[in-house]
Amino acid sequence: MTQRKQRTQQRSRQAQQAHQSPPRAAACPAPEQHPAENSERWERKEKREKREKREKRERKETRERGRERRAAAAAEARAKRRRRPEPTAAPSPVAASAPPGSDRAGAAFDALYTRHAVTLIRQVYLLTGRPRFAREAVEWAFRLAWQRWPxxxxxxxPAGWVRVAAYDYALSPWHRLRPGHRVPERPAREAPETPPDRPDDRALLNALLRLPAPYRRALVLHDGVGLGLYEMAAEVEASTPAAAGRLTHARTWVALRRPELELYELPPVRQGEILHTRFTQLAVAQRVTPTAPRTVRADSERGTRRVTRGAFGVTGLLAAVTGLVLIIAPDGYTPPPEVPVATLPTTVPDADATPGEWAGHDGGPRPGGPGSPEEAVVQNLPPGARLTPEFR
Known part of the structure; x- marks a missing residue:
């Protein structure tokens, strides 16, 4: 009986423990229901982690390279500052007046002039129709470029900078005041430039020269030089619609004046190609002999010295004139001498005077006549006195 009771109590305790604690199956992790989705999620996580590590490594390498470049630049700058200049020979008078680093600057200028001078002369020839004047404009632009070489x-x-200066000089309206500028140029013996030989080239050049200067410049820049619409608008300092309007007007003008080109019914792109070909043929036909670049540089330096001397001379002349005026001028203000003023006389003519002596023909008083009050005033004036308005 006692054993049965003990077994019953033991079973009841086991039942209570089993009811209070979860089963073993619940303690184990539940099996995955979607293994494919779980693997994709782990793959994306791994890729993201790898990408983040790679980006972090690249940023670190970029920072290290930047620090190395800055350190190398600083070391090079310090080395340049510490480096002593090597002894050189005594410079010539022209080199002494040239800007610092004139050897390399002169070489760069000569290369620029040699490469673009002939092309610019031919372009300016299309604008003006004058070979010698085109060469003068281009040489003036290169002299200005050497003066402002830094x-x-x-x-x-740089070629565009010189082109703008040459075009501005060639199209300046002040050249109309030059003697003989309106007369066509005669071919010089020493200059090989000649006008176009073919009649169609001469007709095309005449039609181009009859355009106003802004339209002519836009047409040469776009269809002759080959600049785009935006670059051409920026160079002529106009808005893009205004530049496009000038170009369209110029093409229409050439199409109407030169019908053999058959431009009127063609699309704009084809018109530009035809005009570019014709302008190139017209420009290449000019045989150009530019001046040597060293001569251009020497002329520029000579002109700079001349302008500087003239400025110093004018300043000295103004200083001399100012000093002379200060020496000659009186020290103080001298008032003008006082002049006595005429006053009314205290006496009047006698009443016994005959009317004919101071009266008019109508019996009235005659101003200024003999015996009149005015006559008495004039006779009683002191020497050097002036009359007041009422006695004039």
Whole structure:
């Protein structure tokens, strides 16, 4: 009986423990229901982690390279500052007046002039129709470029800088005041430039020269030089619609004046191609002999010295004139001498005077006549006195 009771109590305790604690199956992790989705999620996580590590490594390498470049640049700058200049020979008078680094600057200028001078002369010839004047404009632009070489050397397009200066000089309206500028140029013996030989080339050049200067410049830049519409608008300092209008007007003018080109019914792109070919043939036909680049540089330096001397001379002349005026001028203000003023007389003519002596023909008083009050005033004036308005 006692054993049965013990077994019953033991079973009841086991039942209570089994009811309170979860089964073993619940303690184990549940099996995965979608293994494919779980694997894709782990793959994406691994890829993301790898990408983040790669980007972090690249950023670190970029920072290290930047630090190395900065350190190398600083070391090079310190080495340049510490480096002593090597002894050189005594410079010539022209080199002494040239800007610092004139050897390399002169070489760069000569290369620019040699490469673009002939092309620019031919382009300016299309604008003006004058070979010698075109060469003068281009040489003037290159002389100005040598005077401002530090500015031109760092320009993104040095040839464009010179082209703008040459075009502005060639199309300046002040050249109309030059004697003989309206008369066509005669071919010089020493200059090989000649006008176009073919009649169609001469007719095309005449039609181009009859255009106003802004339209002519836009047409030469776009269809002759080959600049795009936006570049051409920026160079002529106009808006893009305005530049496009000038170009369209110029093409229409040439198409109407030269019908053999058959431009009127063609699309704009084809018109530009035909005009580019004709302008190139017209420009290449000119045999150009530019001046040597060293001569251009020497003329530029000579002109700079001449302008500087003239400025100093004018300043000295103004200083001399100012000093002379200060020496000659009196020290103080001298008032003018006082002049006595005429006053009314205290006495009047006698009443016994005959009317004919101071009266008019109508019996009235005659101003200024003999015996009149005015006559008495004039007779009683002191020497050097002036009359007041009422006695004039």
């Amino acid at each position: 500015e031109v050397a760092v320009d993104p397009d």
